[in-house]
Structure formats: structure tokens, C-alpha cells
Amino acid sequence: MTSEFSQAASGAYCTATYRLYDDKADFHKKATGIAVGLTVGSWTDLPEARKAEMERHLGRVVSVDVHEPAGAASGERFADITIAYPDVNFSRDIPALLVTVFGKLSMDGRIKLTDLSFSGDFLSAFPGPRFGLSGVRELLGVPERPLLMSIFKSVIGHDLPALKEQFYQQALGGVDLIKDDEILFENPLTPIERRVEACMQAAADAQKETGQKLLYAANLTGPTFDLVNQARRAIGAGANALLFNVLAYGFDALSELSRHPDIRVPIMAHPALAGAFYPSAYHGISAQVLLGKLMRLAGADLVLFPSPYGSVVMPREENLAIKEALLDTTGAAEGTGFGRLKTSFPVPSAGIHPGLVPLILKDFGTDVVVNAGGGVHGHPMGAAAGGRAFRQAMDGCLSGASLREYAAAGRPELQAAIDAWGIRE
Amino acid sequence: MTSEFSQAASGAYCTATYRLYDDKADFHKKATGIAVGLTVGSWTDLPEARKAEMERHLGRVVSVDVHEPAGAASGERFADITIAYPDVNFSRDIPALLVTVFGKLSMDGRIKLTDLSFSGDFLSAFPGPRFGLSGVRELLGVPERPLLMSIFKSVIGHDLPALKEQFYQQALGGVDLIKDDEILFENPLTPIERRVEACMQAAADAQKETGQKLLYAANLTGPTFDLVNQARRAIGAGANALLFNVLAYGFDALSELSRHPDIRVPIMAHPALAGAFYPSAYHGISAQVLLGKLMRLAGADLVLFPSPYGSVVMPREENLAIKEALLDTTGAAEGTGFGRLKTSFPVPSAGIHPGLVPLILKDFGTDVVVNAGGGVHGHPMGAAAGGRAFRQAMDGCLSGASLREYAAAGRPELQAAIDAWGIRE
Structure with missing residues (x-):
């Protein structure tokens, strides 16, 4: 050296x-x-x-x-x-x-x-995430526990009533965030403004049942130079968050969207195309830089990345390096260094079921979004029960109970999830 | 199957x-x-x-x-x-x-x-290159022979008179295109409008000597949503071409710039960051797709990529696949298929000297831009002689002569280049 x-x-x-x-x-x-x-x-x-x-x-x-x-x-x-x-x-x-x-x-x-x-x-030229981890918690009124997100199951070829019903069922289980599928683009069946109206109505309906706030991240797509207008349309229709395929547009587009005065909703960065960069040992850009430092620098409030647990995998140490980059607060008090920027919510994704919650909380602590697709929709008792099973798993972990005992104590949704997918600890 | x-x-x-x-x-x-x-x-x-x-x-x-x-x-x-x-x-x-x-x-x-x-x-949603290979030839008034491009040697930390002099010396040797260094961004010494004015003046001065037209590709940089304005500023100052780091901004930015009504100059796509995608056998996106099909689809009039000859290498078969994608005319007559789009000029780059010209023309034919950096600036008799040596090498090849004999017949610039760097055939 x-x-x-x-x-x-x-x-x-x-x-x-x-x-x-x-x-x-x-x-x-x-x-x-x-x-x-x-x-x-x-x-x-x-x-x-x-x-x-x-x-x-x-x-x-x-x-x-x-x-x-x-x-x-x-x-x-x-x-x-x-x-x-x-x-x-x-x-x-x-x-x-x-x-x-x-x-x-x-x-x-x-x-x-x-x-x-x-x-x-x-x-100093980068304001970073407008909301960040603390801002997202504030919007939802959830100061401490891990958040729960669910993803639409199938969206292509479905109409508005179908999407609205799918949204409502997911929301009923007590999820905090719902995101569009990243491959849902402008289409005649569910154009973004109509989709946002329908889904936000479903969110309001569910809130009457659950008493819980919810962020819906609508997929921001289309021509680069029209992204701000498209965001304005979505927000005008009621969108309270946006999903963005950052790597398909470049980090600077995110950087400009996140600081734009008209875009005052959290932005969730999707890792689509990230696998073209990070997995090779010999070429590309590390996951820590790509999905950690640059996403936060560009202003992502939440960042999705493949978890080390599920169907699309990334080595655990790379996951933890992303988490470190998103949550690093070095120099925060002095207003220097990367800690000057608000932290971004880590969202390890893909193949997540309730039996993985203990492992996720062990690796990430409570400042994490547990993100489920099949783990909600594929629940034997339906999507609403799927959401409840996750919330029960979180509550169980936070109370220090064993997941198996917590389920057995009158929590049939968690029990059914464990029966279907098991527990990894 | x-x-x-x-x-x-x-x-x-x-x-x-x-x-x-x-x-x-x-x-x-x-x-x-x-x-x-x-x-x-x-x-x-x-x-x-x-x-x-x-x-x-x-x-x-x-x-x-x-x-x-x-x-x-x-x-x-x-x-x-x-x-x-x-x-x-x-x-x-x-x-x-x-x-x-x-x-x-x-x-x-x-x-x-x-x-x-x-x-x-x-x-059908993509107009493709506005000029393409034939349009660039038309602008330059060079219908058949290979084109010659040269690149600034050092630019960072240099002032306008230095850049202007460097430009003039390069232009004197008979090059057809000069491009900015891709790492030259907005800076107090050589801001784009002043730089374009100075360089276009040098181009005009050189044209008085050479009688030859020249395209100067100014580097289009800065915030994504300001790219159109930045391009307008450069063009307003006289820029007759633009260089663009496509992969740092995403293909869609190029796609929108190339079809923008105010941007009626050829766009040259730089491959910066391409090595994060194509070299691994196991991950990423092939060079053919990345630097071939998508660049042409997005409207690049000229596309730079690492040659198989020089200092930054790419396997020859990948180079030829890029060339194929840029020049493919299948369906051109019927207005169907990829051939509907104008072809893009292939620009194999890095480590090119006059002794490589026979090999380049053998691999690429005459529809190629021979792109030289050190091969012009490092010429023992100076940059103007460097350009002349390349033009002599091209003329020699096209006349069917052996490069060595062609040099010996009273062409000291080519002779000096061969003495310095040799010939590969």
C-alpha cells in the first residue's frame, strides 16, 4: 500500500x-x-x-x-x-x-x-432523499416497527376493477406500502391517472377497515424528458409515492426528480437491470455503489434490491454493504460526509415469506421494509390473510417470542404461512 | 430447439x-x-x-x-x-x-x-439516426472514402487558446471530424459555448488551408432535463455535431435528443461505461445489443466502440457484430425491419495508428471512421503530420498499394508513422 x-x-x-x-x-x-x-x-x-x-x-x-x-x-x-x-x-x-x-x-x-x-x-450539490427513512415513517405514522410492503401479483392484461380489488385485498392485511409491478407501463386498460384514482380509492376503503395509512408507489415510466409531467399527472390524480426504474434512465434522472419542487412524494428505486452490473467479480459496478451509495446520493427514499433469502439472490455480505450505504450516518451531526444526506429505507426483495421475518430483522434490524409478493398473494387463506401473517410475524419477533409459539397462540394466518413455507432462523 | x-x-x-x-x-x-x-x-x-x-x-x-x-x-x-x-x-x-x-x-x-x-x-416509433452514415458523408462532402477523426489529447486544465491551437493543428492534417474528450464537462476555462466558438473558428482557419469541411462534436453534458437546452446553446454557438455519453444517461435520452426538432446536427455516441455491461460471458448485455442495435435504434449517427486492434480491446467477432448491427440494411428497400432506419457510422477506437489502417479497412470496408488520438498527436512530426499520415495510409490502401511502398514514394509523414508504430496487416 x-x-x-x-x-x-x-x-x-x-x-x-x-x-x-x-x-x-x-x-x-x-x-x-x-x-x-x-x-x-x-x-x-x-x-x-x-x-x-x-x-x-x-x-x-x-x-x-x-x-x-x-x-x-x-x-x-x-x-x-x-x-x-x-x-x-x-x-x-x-x-x-x-x-x-x-x-x-x-x-x-x-x-x-x-x-x-x-x-x-x-x-453539497445533492440534497439527497427528500423524505428518507424518517420522512416515510412520518408519512405513515409508524415511528419504529419494520414496514410491510406488498406487490401486485399480475397486472398486465388486467382492467381497473381487477387491479382495484387486488389492491384492496392486499391493503386489508395491514400493509404499509403497495407498489406497482415495474413492468406495468402506460396502457389502455390501466393508464396511470385512472390507476392511481382506483388504487387510492381502494386504499381509502381499506383504511376504513384497518385504520392504517398506506403509500401507493405508482410506476413512473415513459419518455425521459416527460417524466416530470408524468409524475405531476400521477400526483395530481392522488399518487402519494412513485416507483422508478432508475437504471433504465440513469441516476441523474432520479437525482433531478427527487429534488423537483413539484414532486413532493417519496420515490422508491427499483433495481431493474441491476444484474447487468453487479454480479460479475471481474466487471461492472458493485451492488454497494450501484444500489447503495448512488441511489441514496440521487435521492431515493426507498431502495429495492434482491435479498439473500429468496428466489432472486445476492450474497449476504453484499446485501449488508447496501444496507450500510443506505443507513450510514457518519458525520450526520456535523453536517459533513455522506451522513449529511437523509438515510434511505432498505427493501430486500424477492421470495420473502413470513417465516423469513426473523432472519430479515436479525440482518437489518427494524429499519427495513419487508417486501412480499407471493408471500402475500400465495397465502393459503388469501392476500388479506397474507398481510396479517407478515404483521403477526413482525409483532412476534419484536416481542421476542418464538415464531412457532406466537403462531400457535391463536394466530391462524401466521400458522398457515408457516405450514406452507416453513421458518428459517 | x-x-x-x-x-x-x-x-x-x-x-x-x-x-x-x-x-x-x-x-x-x-x-x-x-x-x-x-x-x-x-x-x-x-x-x-x-x-x-x-x-x-x-x-x-x-x-x-x-x-x-x-x-x-x-x-x-x-x-x-x-x-x-x-x-x-x-x-x-x-x-x-x-x-x-x-x-x-x-x-x-x-x-x-x-x-x-x-x-x-x-x-415504427423510432425515427432512428437523423443523418446516419449517408447524412454525415453528405455534410462533409465525402461520398466514399473512410473518414478520419481525431480526439483532443489533453483538455482538462487547458484554456481556450490552448484548445483552439490544438484543434487547429489536428485539423490541418485533413481530418474530417474532431471530438471533445468525453471527460470534458462544463468548466470555467472552456465552457461549451466559448469552446465551440473557438474550435469552429479554428476549423474555419484550417479549412482555408485544407479546403476541407470538418465536424466538431462538442460534449453534451450536465443535468438530464437540461440536455436539450445545453444542446441548443452549443448549436447556437456554432456546433455542427454533438458527442454524448449515452450510457450515463440511458438510451431514451439519446432517443429523444436525436429526434428533437431543435437538434439538427449529427450525434456521436460515446461508449463510456460500456465495459460495465458487455465483457462478462455470464452477466450483462452483449456489445452487439448495447453498442450496436440500441445505439442505432436510439438514433446515434456515429457510434464509438473499442477496436480489436489497439490499447482498449474487444474481441474481433464482437466488433464485427456491432458493425453488422450498425450497417444492417435488411428490409431497407421495403421499409420494414431494422433496415428501415438509417445506418450508423461505426467508429472503432483506441490505440489506432496509421499502420493499422489496412486491417481496419479489411474488417470494416470503407464505411468506417478511423479514429485516432495518440496516433495523431504522438506523430514524430507533429499533429498535422499525424493527420496526413492517416490520410496517406487510407489513400494507399484504397489504391491497392502496399503501405510500405506507398510511404517510400515521397510520403515522409506516413513513413515516420510506420517507423514509429509499424504496420499490422
Whole structure:
């Protein structure tokens, strides 16, 4: 590990960390090549007078940690390299940062962007989540317990009455949030304004039964330059939250939507297409950066990602790194660092059933949204019972009871869920 | 290979092809799961009457080609699976298509999106490149020969006079296009309007010497929702082309920019961040789809991608698949299929020197932009001589001469380039 940086650096820098695999590269030379090549272009051949002017634009090698393979295992020699980029070189937006630190470099061999950190100056251009975790809790009037979300089961080809009924049944079980399916786009059967009206009516009907508030995240889709208008239409029709396929539009679209004065509802980031980036060890962008730091920086109030428990899986340590990025409060009190931004609600998703609730709360604590699709709709006693089973599972966990005993004590919905899907602890 | 599809299908479908690696999966069952799961959600449990209504929304398995490993080689069992998605399910934009066919699915194991095809109806919503290959040739008045592009060497930290001088020197050598560095963002030294004015002035000065027209692609950057205004500012200042980091903003932004009535200049797509998608065999999106089909569909007039020759490499067959996608004219005469869209200029880039020109023309023919950075600026006799060496190399190749003999016949610039970098044929 080298540390030329701490001596040489002045001014503000964003840093990027890469894992670079190469059987024989001189990683220190490679690191210097990145630091120079992606900033001033060339250095050693500059006249001395020019160097003085250019120094503030020059990238710096912060560290190079070389991992040599233990045995003769070829193909597993790598280095973790951290480079500091002077933020005078790029504008205060995520496309500029990403193109600087991983534009050309992404195509240069087996290299993955594993971490990012932001200078105070860069960060100061980002208001972050408008509501964040605490704001979403406030809207719902639920200060402490984990939240429960459910997803429509089938939506394509269904009409408004069918969607409304599906919404109502889900809501009855006591869920806090319901989201559109991310593959529901503008269509003649359920256009967004009519859909929002129908679903918000169903939410009001359910609230009469449950006494509980509910956020409905309507899917914000269509042409990029019309997204603000589309959001206005949805909100005008009563939408109290939005779902957004961030990676299909780029982080900057989210960043601008989340700070737009007319869009004063929480935005839920969907991870659609994320699997094109994070799973490879050798290429792409880590889940922590993609679904953690950048989503929060861009202002997502809630962030969905594949859980390590269910049908679409992500390793547990990557999940916890996302959680860490979404909930990190370092520097919050001083108003410095990433903690300056409100935290974002983590929403581990896919394949979740009530018997997984103990595990989810163990990994995530109570600041988590338990997100169920089949676990609600596939409940043997129906969707409303599905919601109740989840709420019972949460209550049981929070009271410190064993889920099995808590179910046996007169909670048939939880009992049926356990009978159907079991318990993992 | 199955072909239930040809019998069952009616209506219009876009298809997606995936390569899916799995040691033991039933790939046919998996294919059906994708076709149903990403469209109607569930099928077998629908009542018969409902099936009739839902059939037009149901995805179809087109083919499943299973590749069993020859020996006991684990980890290399895969299938190429093609699924047809009814285009009634999604709106006529690239985010909707990508989220449908690879949103959730991208996160589901070792799966790569290897190909896409578009229904006539879906395609009809896309005007494609406004200029395309033929339009760019027309603007430049160069109907047949390969074009030559050069890139600024160093730009960050340089002021307007320095940029203008660098531009002039490059232009003198007879290049057809000059592009901004993709990491040059709005900055106090060279803001886009001033930069465009200075560079277009240098272009005019050079034209007096060379008699040759030139396109200058200014880097379009900044907030997504301000891109149109930023483009208007650049064009107002005289920009006659734009460079755009498409993948940092999403394909839809390009799609809307390219069809915008106020943006009547060619758009050059930069591949920054593409390496986060295409290089892995197991994850992501193939180069052909990412830098070929989707760039052309979204309206890129010219598309840069890493060449197989130089410093940032891509396998030759992937390069040729991109070229194929950009130049495919199938159905052009009938106004059907992808050939309905104008073709896009392929721009294989990085590490190009004059001695590679024979190889480039062999692989790409004459409908190619030869794109040089160091090959122009690093020429022993200077940047103007660098441009001349390239033009000489092209002329030599087109005349059928051997490059070495052509250089020896009184062309010192080409000779110096060959002496410096050699020839690969």
C-alpha cells in the first residue's frame, strides 16, 4: 500500500476504488496510469512551469493493495486500487462522476468499480432523499416497527376493477406500502391517472377497515424528458409515492426528480437491470455503489434490491454493504460526509415469506421494509390473510417470542404461512 | 430447439435472446418460466375463459438451444434461449423494453442478454439516426472514402487558446471530424459555448488551408432535463455535431435528443461505461445489443466502440457484430425491419495508428471512421503530420498499394508513422 496521497493532496477529491485482475501487471504503474490518464492526460512530459498550474487537476494514487494468489492459481491475482479525482475536473452530477472514474476505464481489462466516496463539495450539490427513512415513517405514522410492503401479483392484461380489488385485498392485511409491478407501463386498460384514482380509492376503503395509512408507489415510466409531467399527472390524480426504474434512465434522472419542487412524494428505486452490473467479480459496478451509495446520493427514499433469502439472490455480505450505504450516518451531526444526506429505507426483495421475518430483522434490524409478493398473494387463506401473517410475524419477533409459539397462540394466518413455507432462523 | 412459437403467435412481438449458464437447470422449464413470469405472471392456474383474453399478453418460447459440456467440465453448461414478448405489454421506448426483457431477469443467476429484435410496430416509433452514415458523408462532402477523426489529447486544465491551437493543428492534417474528450464537462476555462466558438473558428482557419469541411462534436453534458437546452446553446454557438455519453444517461435520452426538432446536427455516441455491461460471458448485455442495435435504434449517427486492434480491446467477432448491427440494411428497400432506419457510422477506437489502417479497412470496408488520438498527436512530426499520415495510409490502401511502398514514394509523414508504430496487416 502506498500513500503518496496524504502528503500531496490539497483541494477536494472524490475517490474511486477498483478491483483489477491481472496475472502479471505492475499494479502500481497501472494505478499511476489511471490517475494521470483520466485527469490531465499526461504528466511526465509537461514542462515544470505547466506542472504547477496542472497539479490541481491531477489524479492521485491513494492506495494499491496487491493480492498475489496463494498457490499457482492463475487468473486470481488482483489489486484493490484507490484513486482520488480532483472534483474541479467534473461537474456536480452523477454522469460526470461516473464517466470520469469509470467511463473509458470500464473497458480496460478485468476491472470492477467497487467503491466510491464523495468530496464535501461534490456532496453539497445533492440534497439527497427528500423524505428518507424518517420522512416515510412520518408519512405513515409508524415511528419504529419494520414496514410491510406488498406487490401486485399480475397486472398486465388486467382492467381497473381487477387491479382495484387486488389492491384492496392486499391493503386489508395491514400493509404499509403497495407498489406497482415495474413492468406495468402506460396502457389502455390501466393508464396511470385512472390507476392511481382506483388504487387510492381502494386504499381509502381499506383504511376504513384497518385504520392504517398506506403509500401507493405508482410506476413512473415513459419518455425521459416527460417524466416530470408524468409524475405531476400521477400526483395530481392522488399518487402519494412513485416507483422508478432508475437504471433504465440513469441516476441523474432520479437525482433531478427527487429534488423537483413539484414532486413532493417519496420515490422508491427499483433495481431493474441491476444484474447487468453487479454480479460479475471481474466487471461492472458493485451492488454497494450501484444500489447503495448512488441511489441514496440521487435521492431515493426507498431502495429495492434482491435479498439473500429468496428466489432472486445476492450474497449476504453484499446485501449488508447496501444496507450500510443506505443507513450510514457518519458525520450526520456535523453536517459533513455522506451522513449529511437523509438515510434511505432498505427493501430486500424477492421470495420473502413470513417465516423469513426473523432472519430479515436479525440482518437489518427494524429499519427495513419487508417486501412480499407471493408471500402475500400465495397465502393459503388469501392476500388479506397474507398481510396479517407478515404483521403477526413482525409483532412476534419484536416481542421476542418464538415464531412457532406466537403462531400457535391463536394466530391462524401466521400458522398457515408457516405450514406452507416453513421458518428459517 | 422448440418452436411452439411459429404456430401459436399472432400479433407483434419483440424477441430477446439470452445465454443462461446453469449446471443442472431444466432450460425448457426455465424458458417457459421467463415467458410467463415476465408477461402475464401466471398461466396454468388461470380459468379457461380468462386464458382467451390473456393470450395476447402471454410471452412465448421461440427456441431453447442447450449446450451440454463436452467432458465433465462443470460450469460450462448453457442454453441460448429466445423469448418473444408481445409488444402490447410495453410502451414504445427503450426503458420499457429493457425493463420488460431484462429488468428482474438480469438478477436471476448467470444470464446475459445476447440479442434483441424489434417488432415492426415497436420499430415504427423510432425515427432512428437523423443523418446516419449517408447524412454525415453528405455534410462533409465525402461520398466514399473512410473518414478520419481525431480526439483532443489533453483538455482538462487547458484554456481556450490552448484548445483552439490544438484543434487547429489536428485539423490541418485533413481530418474530417474532431471530438471533445468525453471527460470534458462544463468548466470555467472552456465552457461549451466559448469552446465551440473557438474550435469552429479554428476549423474555419484550417479549412482555408485544407479546403476541407470538418465536424466538431462538442460534449453534451450536465443535468438530464437540461440536455436539450445545453444542446441548443452549443448549436447556437456554432456546433455542427454533438458527442454524448449515452450510457450515463440511458438510451431514451439519446432517443429523444436525436429526434428533437431543435437538434439538427449529427450525434456521436460515446461508449463510456460500456465495459460495465458487455465483457462478462455470464452477466450483462452483449456489445452487439448495447453498442450496436440500441445505439442505432436510439438514433446515434456515429457510434464509438473499442477496436480489436489497439490499447482498449474487444474481441474481433464482437466488433464485427456491432458493425453488422450498425450497417444492417435488411428490409431497407421495403421499409420494414431494422433496415428501415438509417445506418450508423461505426467508429472503432483506441490505440489506432496509421499502420493499422489496412486491417481496419479489411474488417470494416470503407464505411468506417478511423479514429485516432495518440496516433495523431504522438506523430514524430507533429499533429498535422499525424493527420496526413492517416490520410496517406487510407489513400494507399484504397489504391491497392502496399503501405510500405506507398510511404517510400515521397510520403515522409506516413513513413515516420510506420517507423514509429509499424504496420499490422
